[in-house]
Amino acid sequence: xxxFVLKRLLSxxxxxxxxxxxxxxxxxxxxxxxxxxxxxxxxxxxxxxxLRDELGLNASKITRYxxxxxxxxxxxxxxxxxxRTPVSAMIADRIGISLPLALYALLLxxxxxxxxxxxxxxxxxxxxxxxxxxxxxxGVAIPNFWFAMxxxxxxxxQLRWFSxxxxxxxxxxxxxxxxxxxxxxxxxxxPQASILARVMRSxxxxxxxxxxxxxxxxxxxxxxxxxxxxxxxxxxxxxxxxIGLQFSFxxxxxxxxxxxxxxxxxxxxxxxxxSQRDLIVVESVVMLLVFAVVLVTFLVDVAYAVADPRLxxxx
Amino acid sequence: xxxRKLLLPLLIAAASTTHAAKTDLVLGMQLEPPNLDPTxxxxxxxxxxxxxxxxxxLTRFASDGSVQPxxxxxxEISDDGLTYxxxxxxxxxxxxxxxxxxxxxxxxxxxxRAETSTNAQKQLFAGIENVEVSDAETVVITLAAPNGxxxxxxxxxxxxxxxxxxxxxxxxxxxxxxxxxxxKWVQGDRIEIARNPDYWGEAAKLEKATFKFISExxxxxxxxxxxxxxxxxxxxxxxxxxxxxxxxxxxVVVGSTEGETILSTNNKQPPFDNKLVRQALAHAIxxxxxxxxxxxxxxxxxxxxxxxxxxxxVDLTGNSAYDPEKAKALLKEAGFEEGFxxxxxxxxxxxxxxxxxxxxxxxxxxxxxxxxxxxxxxQWLEQVFRGKDYGxxxxxxxxxxxxxxxxxxxxxxxxxxxxxxxxxxxxxxxxDPAMRTQSLQKAQQIISDDYVNGYxxxxxxxxxxxxxxxxxxxxxxxxANDLTAVYWK
Numbered sequence: 001x002x003x004f005v006l007k008r009l010l011s012x013x014x015x016x017x018x019x020x021x022x023x024x025x026x027x028x029x030x031x032x033x034x035x036x037x038x039x040x041x042x043x044x045x046x047x048x049x050x051l052r053d054e055l056g057l058n059a060s061k062i063t064r065y066x067x068x069x070x071x072x073x074x075x076x077x078x079x080x081x082x083x084r085t086p087v088s089a090m091i092a093d094r095i096g097i098s099l100p101l102a103l104y105a106l107l108l109x110x111x112x113x114x115x116x117x118x119x120x121x122x123x124x125x126x127x128x129x130x131x132x133x134x135x136x137x138x139g140v141a142i143p144n145f146w147f148a149m150x151x152x153x154x155x156x157x158q159l160r161w162f163s164x165x166x167x168x169x170x171x172x173x174x175x176x177x178x179x180x181x182x183x184x185x186x187x188x189x190x191p192q193a194s195i196l197a198r199v200m201r202s203x204x205x206x207x208x209x210x211x212x213x214x215x216x217x218x219x220x221x222x223x224x225x226x227x228x229x230x231x232x233x234x235x236x237x238x239x240x241x242x243i244g245l246q247f248s249f250x251x252x253x254x255x256x257x258x259x260x261x262x263x264x265x266x267x268x269x270x271x272x273x274x275s276q277r278d279l280i281v282v283e284s285v286v287m288l289l290v291f292a293v294v295l296v297t298f299l300v301d302v303a304y305a306v307a308d309p310r311l312x313x314x315x
Numbered sequence: 316x317x318x319r320k321l322l323l324p325l326l327i328a329a330a331s332t333t334h335a336a337k338t339d340l341v342l343g344m345q346l347e348p349p350n351l352d353p354t355x356x357x358x359x360x361x362x363x364x365x366x367x368x369x370x371x372x373l374t375r376f377a378s379d380g381s382v383q384p385x386x387x388x389x390x391e392i393s394d395d396g397l398t399y400x401x402x403x404x405x406x407x408x409x410x411x412x413x414x415x416x417x418x419x420x421x422x423x424x425x426x427x428r429a430e431t432s433t434n435a436q437k438q439l440f441a442g443i444e445n446v447e448v449s450d451a452e453t454v455v456i457t458l459a460a461p462n463g464x465x466x467x468x469x470x471x472x473x474x475x476x477x478x479x480x481x482x483x484x485x486x487x488x489x490x491x492x493x494x495x496x497x498x499k500w501v502q503g504d505r506i507e508i509a510r511n512p513d514y515w516g517e518a519a520k521l522e523k524a525t526f527k528f529i530s531e532x533x534x535x536x537x538x539x540x541x542x543x544x545x546x547x548x549x550x551x552x553x554x555x556x557x558x559x560x561x562x563x564x565x566x567v568v569v570g571s572t573e574g575e576t577i578l579s580t581n582n583k584q585p586p587f588d589n590k591l592v593r594q595a596l597a598h599a600i601x602x603x604x605x606x607x608x609x610x611x612x613x614x615x616x617x618x619x620x621x622x623x624x625x626x627x628x629v630d631l632t633g634n635s636a637y638d639p640e641k642a643k644a645l646l647k648e649a650g651f652e653e654g655f656x657x658x659x660x661x662x663x664x665x666x667x668x669x670x671x672x673x674x675x676x677x678x679x680x681x682x683x684x685x686x687x688x689x690x691x692x693x694q695w696l697e698q699v700f701r702g703k704d705y706g707x708x709x710x711x712x713x714x715x716x717x718x719x720x721x722x723x724x725x726x727x728x729x730x731x732x733x734x735x736x737x738x739x740x741x742x743x744x745x746x747d748p749a750m751r752t753q754s755l756q757k758a759q760q761i762i763s764d765d766y767v768n769g770y771x772x773x774x775x776x777x778x779x780x781x782x783x784x785x786x787x788x789x790x791x792x793x794x795a796n797d798l799t800a801v802y803w804k
Binding site: 031032033036037038039040041042043044046047050051054082083084085090093094149152153156157160164165166167169218228259260261262263264265268269274275277278294306 | 347349350356357358408430431432433434435437438486487500502503504505527529530531533534536538539540541542543663690692694696697698700701712714717720796
């Protein structure tokens with residue numbers, strides 16, 4: 001097990017190193033200068049030069065790359081060109097919204113998908129199965145930004161139960177924060193829950209058809225006991241994979257939902273930073289997202305090994 | 316139904332108490348300022364938060380665009396127009412409690428015009444030779460040559476007064492002299508300001524104001540409808556305005572801005588180096604169709620680079636009236652009977668993207684084919700503005716009184732006319748209002764006759780606000796949300 005984890009960790013570090021080079025190059029070649037963006041149409045050329053000096057943009061690309069990576073290793077992401085505040089503090093603020101939102105959506109989708117998938121699989125062909133599968137079909141098909149707008153129309157404009165968006169900040173209280181994240185989390189969770197329920201159903205159906213289930217039944221276990229002790233645990237592997245992928249998607253892919261609900265999350269930060277050519281922020285946030293995705297993949301790999309002893313033994 | 320009946324008395328009680336006591340305001344803005352220092356960046360969003368609220372200058376713009384005294388209560392101009400003696404208001408304090416005096420004026424102006432200055436409008440201070448403190452309440456500015464626009468220049472957000480003790484905090488924790496103090500910035504979400512109890516002038520009526528940043532037009536609509544935002548002074552979706560107009564809870568405020576929206580033309584790139592081609596271009600454009608199609612009818616057609624609400628404006632739209640037949644004839648005369656192909660590079664705002672499609676269709680009518688490319692601002696600045704690699708582009712020039720850009724031969728239009736250049740440099744030293752008007756009118760005529768650019772329309776300021784809010788600026792002489800006089804009915 002330890003060797004397995006070490007091997008995985010090594011590949012994690014290698015992936016990050018390669019990613020940092022790719023990200024830096026990709027973002028540096030994009031045309032557009034942060035200093036002239038900030039100073040606008042009337043600025044004198046020497047003013048732009050003065051600002052470039054102040055921002056350290058006139059240093060060579062190689063120097064800047066090593067400054068950036070070196071800083072990141074110490075947890076220092078540099079200073080934003082446009083906001084002039086430390087990037088790490090900005091990222092920390094934004095993660096305080098994006099991470100709870102992703103977790104909230106993941107929780108919702110799991111809570112909905114697990115029972116739905118189990119019911120559909122165990123009562124295959126029943127009315128419940130058909131209606132659950134119909135609903136998930138719809139859930140996968142509906143674009144989440146459109147669903148988000150419907151939620152706003154109904155719950156914010158019509159009923160006025162929730163605000164149409166924005167985030168009060170966690171210092172206004174836990175409940176206020178959760179309330180502000182509820183509609184976005186629902187909008188994000190719907191397609192994820194649908195996908196997850198379908199995966200859960202088909203994976204469980206596959207497992208239920210296996211020989212060991214018949215053996216378990218033959219040993220005298222009830223259907224329920226077989227389901228909980230043997231079938232579910234084995235059906236979980238593909239579901240875990242999907243959850244891992246979904247979490248990365250929820251963290252990085254919430255840009256549109258964050259825009260619909262004007263939430264100050266990572267997605268909007270990166271969106272804004274790209275248009276303002278706040279390169280250091282873009283680089284750092286993208287790097288962080290890569291790190292999150294790689295980390296989640298790593299954790300899912302470890303979780304496989306825990307769920308399925310055969311995977312450990314093989315390596 | 317029954318729940319509603321139960322709750323109704325409660326709701327009414329709640330509504331009436333909040334109504335009487337409402338002294339806070341939530342204002343929606345599409346863009347968040349990158350920082351809060353107007354002396355170190357061009358972003359309009361900075362001024363939209365801090366101008367007249369947190370920071371003040373020696374002079375200021377009123378909502379009608381006129382220049383009024385602010386921190387300077389009066390001034391005297393020497394007969395040769397070279398020396399301005401400003402008398403400052405007394406008892407003015409910065410928000411950190413320190414006194415504002417002539418030293419701060421000298422510091423702020425010297426900082427703005429210094430060699431290492433990163434002021435985006437450094438040219439505003441170009442003619443200043445010396446700033447001298449004669450006593451705590453008197454500052455003398457000496458100019459190299461007379462400059463009739465000095466008082467106007469000092470009213471810009473870029474010319475606000477900072478203290479040497481707190482100027483370096485202006486970006487994130489601004490300390491000014493204005494009627495509001497900075498309270499809090501939740502980045503990406505909102506900025507909060509509160510009434511300054513020690514303000515030297517008339518105190519603000521609002522106790523608290525919040526600027527909330529909502530970039531998505533549909534989200535802006537939802538936020539107003541749900542009551543999360545009380546006003547959206549520059550509402551990003553003109554197509555929704557009729558809906559707000561029909562709703563008694565809201566008022567739609569349509570005013571003017573300083574934004575001349577033009578079809579900028581690269582005067583050095585063939586075939587636009589030929590005046591006949593530019594003239595053909597001007598006659599091929601149907602301004603009304605563009606205002607109706609791209610701006611849903613909001614916007615005033617212009618025939619030159621000048622704001623129609625300005626007293627010196629001359630209506631020259633007739634000079635380039637829509638006449639596709641004439642445009643074709645002119646193209647033939649210029650040797651382009653078969654037409655030609657050029658580039659049309661569009662920045663992100665909807666006036667450009669929507670307007671671009673319409674203009675492309677109109678130009679196609681007279682045989683000009685355009686290759687449209689959509690650019691982000693940063694790309695636009697690099698390719699079009701600095702690189703001058705374009706044929707046509709659409710952009711709104713939002714700086715007040717910016718006809719002077721036509722005198723810069725290396726500006727991105729690449730228009731080089733010595734007559735206009737000398738006219739504009741002479742204008743700088745004219746202080747007599749009537750003579751200034753005359754020169755400005757002449758300049759308008761010259762650029763219109765030269766068909767430097769396609770002049771489209773003056774951008775309108777279309778705002779939506781709760782019907783009970785009074786005192787928001789209707790017009791936008793500078794991009795600002797002056798909340799000094801705003802209150803709830």
